Amino acid sequence: EKGEVQKIYLNFSDPWPKARHAKRRLTSREFLARYEKILVPEGLVEFKTDNRDLFDFSLEEVQESSWELLAHTFDLHHQEDMMEGNVMTEYEEKFSSMGNPICKLVIRQK
DSSP states (O other): OTTOEEEEEEESOOOOOSGGGGGGSTTSHHHHHHHHHHEEEEEEEEEEESOHHHHHHHHHHHHTSSEEEEEEESOGGGOHHHHTTOOOOHHHHHHHHTTOOOEEEEEEEO
16 A cells, blocks of 8 residues: 555566566566555665666666655675665675675655
């Protein structure tokens, strides 16, 4: 129901790399519209990935949507202000140990 969720965390979701599957990406405008239906006004979405193509796609989708980009980084573990309160997931630990930079964005409903 609308207004039941304050924040949605999208951690290392499937990147769906083929262009024809873009609508399945959890940061597509279609999914952002779904999140608006359950989030409180000015609710947040936090998204983390090691997939740069997916992250770039996500930034573009946010710019074309009614969401406000509050913060983003292309290298989470080297940006102290974005690390505050970070909970390292299993995948985050795995990809970081492989030397992959972790990208993160935080968006808010307008």
